[in-house]
Amino acid sequence: MSALLETLREYLAYPFVQKALVAGPLVALAAALLGVTLVLRRLSYIGDSLSHVAFGSMAVAGALGFADRLALSLPLTVLCAVALLHSGRGAAIRGDAALAMLSVGAMALGYLLMNVFPGSSNVAGDVCTTLFGSTSILTLSPSDVWLCGALSGAVAVFFGLFRHRIFEIVFEPDFARAAGTRVGAWETLLAVLSAVVIVLAMRLVGTLLITALLVFPAVGAMRAFRSFRAVLLCASLVGVLGALAGILVSILAGTPVGSTVVAADIAACLVLTLAGGLRK
Amino acid sequence: MKHHPLPLAIGLAVAGGILLALPLATRHPRATRPSIAAPGPAAVAATGGAEASAPAGKPEIDLTHSNRTMAYSLLIDILLDPLAYRGRTIRMAGLYATAAPEGETKRRHACFISDAGACCAQGLEFAPLGRLVHPDDFPPPGSRIQVEGILDTYEEDGRPYAYVRDAVITHPSTR
Numbered sequence: 001m002s003a004l005l006e007t008l009r010e011y012l013a014y015p016f017v018q019k020a021l022v023a024g025p026l027v028a029l030a031a032a033l034l035g036v037t038l039v040l041r042r043l044s045y046i047g048d049s050l051s052h053v054a055f056g057s058m059a060v061a062g063a064l065g066f067a068d069r070l071a072l073s074l075p076l077t078v079l080c081a082v083a084l085l086h087s088g089r090g091a092a093i094r095g096d097a098a099l100a101m102l103s104v105g106a107m108a109l110g111y112l113l114m115n116v117f118p119g120s121s122n123v124a125g126d127v128c129t130t131l132f133g134s135t136s137i138l139t140l141s142p143s144d145v146w147l148c149g150a151l152s153g154a155v156a157v158f159f160g161l162f163r164h165r166i167f168e169i170v171f172e173p174d175f176a177r178a179a180g181t182r183v184g185a186w187e188t189l190l191a192v193l194s195a196v197v198i199v200l201a202m203r204l205v206g207t208l209l210i211t212a213l214l215v216f217p218a219v220g221a222m223r224a225f226r227s228f229r230a231v232l233l234c235a236s237l238v239g240v241l242g243a244l245a246g247i248l249v250s251i252l253a254g255t256p257v258g259s260t261v262v263a264a265d266i267a268a269c270l271v272l273t274l275a276g277g278l279r280k
Numbered sequence: 281m282k283h284h285p286l287p288l289a290i291g292l293a294v295a296g297g298i299l300l301a302l303p304l305a306t307r308h309p310r311a312t313r314p315s316i317a318a319p320g321p322a323a324v325a326a327t328g329g330a331e332a333s334a335p336a337g338k339p340e341i342d343l344t345h346s347n348r349t350m351a352y353s354l355l356i357d358i359l360l361d362p363l364a365y366r367g368r369t370i371r372m373a374g375l376y377a378t379a380a381p382e383g384e385t386k387r388r389h390a391c392f393i394s395d396a397g398a399c400c401a402q403g404l405e406f407a408p409l410g411r412l413v414h415p416d417d418f419p420p421p422g423s424r425i426q427v428e429g430i431l432d433t434y435e436e437d438g439r440p441y442a443y444v445r446d447a448v449i450t451h452p453s454t455r
Contacts, residue, residue, distance in 0.1 A: 011350060016357045062401025128399030135395050138353035139360065256396045 004252065011251050018165030020137045023145045023263070024247050025240040026152035027204050028213060029203050030186030030197045034220070035188060035214030036232055044215050045086055049103040050198045051210040053080045055130060056106030063117035074199050081190055081195035098177045107207075135204030137247065140203065148200055155193055159232060166190070179222035204243065205258035212262040217242065223276035238268045251278045267270075296365040304394060339428060341365070343372040343393065352395040355402050362433045362442035371428040376419050376451075377403060387414055391427045391444075406447035426450040 011171050038044055054077045061072035080102065114127060129136055140148075143194050159166065168176040177183045201210050221234035246261030253260075341358075343351040351372070358365045374393035381388065390403035406427050412418065418424055429447035433440040 014357070016353060128397060129395075132397065132399075133355070135349060135353050135400070138349070139356045141360075146437065181426050250396075251350050251353075252347070256348045257349065 008248070016138055016140070017138045019142070019145045020247055022139055022242065023148040024137050024185065024204050027197070027201050028191075028217075028239035028243035028261070029205045029236050030152040030155040031201050031210070031213040032217035032235040033155055033232060034190070034194050034197050035218040035239075036235050037166060037170055038194065039150065039218040039222070042107060043085065045099065045192070046081075046212065047198055047214040048208075048211045049084065049099050049106075050077055050081055050195055050259060050272075051185055051202060051207045052103040052107040052110075053077050054195075054199045054202060055207040056110030058130065059110035059113040063113045069198065071274060077199050078192050078195040081191040081198075084193035085194065086139040094231070129206070130202065131206050131208045132256060133202065133209065135205055135257060136203045136206070137257050138247060138251075144203070153198060155197065156236075158193070163229065163232065198265075205261055209258050209262050212265055213239070216262070216265035216269040220265075220272035223269075224272040224279070225276075234272070242268050298324060299371065338367040339371040341368055341370040341431075343370070344426065348396040348398075351393055352400070352402060355393060358404065358431065358442050359402065362431070362440050364443065365431045366433050368431050369429070370431050371426065372404065372444075373424065373426040374403075375401075376421055376423050376425045376449075378414065378418065378421055387449075388417070391425060402441065405446060406444035406449075409446040409448055417447070423451060 012021075035044075035047070038046060048243055054073050057076035058069045060076075061069035064072070066072050084099070084102075109151040111127060165176075165181065165186060168179075169183055169190075170182060173183050173187075198214075201213050208274035217235040218231070219239035220238055222230040225231050225234050240266040241260055243261050246264040247257060249264070250257040251256065315353075341354065341384055343354065346354065355372070356398070358370075372391055372393060374391040377390045377392055378384075379388055388405055390405045391409065392401045392403040394401040406429060408417075409429070427444055427447050427449055430445035431442060432445040
């Protein structure tokens with residue numbers, strides 16, 4: 001055990017590990033909070049579709065020679081999020097078939113473009129890293145960490161200040177609209193935040209595993225708690241602790257970071273489900 | 281009797297964590313204890329190089345004693361911030377690759393290591409110690425080698441790139 005702690009102490013001295021341990025939990029926090037609203041609105045798979053759109057748009061950005069691929073992938077993902085999540089009559093994309101078409105189409109075109117316009121000599125490796133986030137969280141720049149911190153702080157403050165409004169929009173949108181709340185604007189804001197969090201969360205768990213970051217903390221919290229406030233708090237805690245535990249286990253055991261974080265979230269969800277079941 | 285779920289959840293989580301930690305705690309010390317003597321790049325920058333403090337024969341950065349996730353990530357960090365690691369001794373093991381880029385007279389040599397998922401591989405260029413002649417003095421490309429030397433940088437197109445200078449190559453078949 002002392003050897004393990006000594007190893008951990010030495011690894012924690014490296015700045016890239018410190019950056020991962022700061023940025024990872026922050027992104028997981030934002031994802032968990034947004035995941036609660038997506039799960040409650042039965043839009044859990046939206047995260048998967050948006051992450052595929054982000055993957056495709058990153059490939060397009062690479063093909064067009066963008067130095068910073070986020071400059072293209074972020075606006076495109078936001079546009080798709082608004083189109084998917086806006087529940088007004090003017091919603092551009094509806095239905096599960098449309099969702100599937102967007103998701104698969106973006107993934108396929110993205111992979112095609114990465115092969116036709118490779119950004120490096122190791123296309124398979126680039127694709128694998130983007131899809132599963134094996135070590136991307138361990139290769140962050142200081143600006144990446146600041147961006148994650150700013151975004152997660154903004155999401156946390158947003159949920160803290162407007163918890164009741166979000167509750168209204170999630171559970172009683174018609175009542176909220178009748179009471180004068182600009183539901184469309186709030187939904188657009190939630191869609192934009194979801195898209196931004198998903199694009200950033202790709203660095204932590206990869207494209208294919210983002211849904212886990214959104215869903216498992218939320219579902220686990222809902223199994224154990226009844227009030228909206230308690231669910232938000234519990235989901236946040238699970239998200240943060242799951243990311244921390246996943247990153248630490250990954251660097252100690254030499255496992256891929258993304259899937260280890262998801263495994264930690266699954267474990268937490270199971271524990272909460274068990275605890276909620278025992279409570280009854 | 282109703283029980284609050286949070287204490288139960290915490291208790292289950294602690295129990296689960298202990299169960300998960302046991303296999304890690306009982307791993308072979310060689311696999312879990314990296315031979316990384318210095319605390320990190322910041323200390324190297326402050327002291328202006330750690331060659332004088334490193335014990336002879338023991339590299340400051342030993343990727344052979346780190347797991348794949350850490351070794352790969354550390355190598356990426358070296359490549360992204362080469363100036364922070366300049367002057368440190370390094371030992372790494374991986375697959376040998378060589379190429380003679382078009383338009384260049386000098387042949388380049390590299391040692392590649394892969395990440396935990398074995399889908400990504402990253403190489404670090406090295407310049408061998410002494411006058412070695414390719415291909416007679418080098419192992420076949422793709423063979424497993426161990427490289428030990430001093431991290432240094434060279435500039436190309438205005439950017440610094442990391443490489444291992446005075447590299448001593450060990451190939452299992454030549455031991």
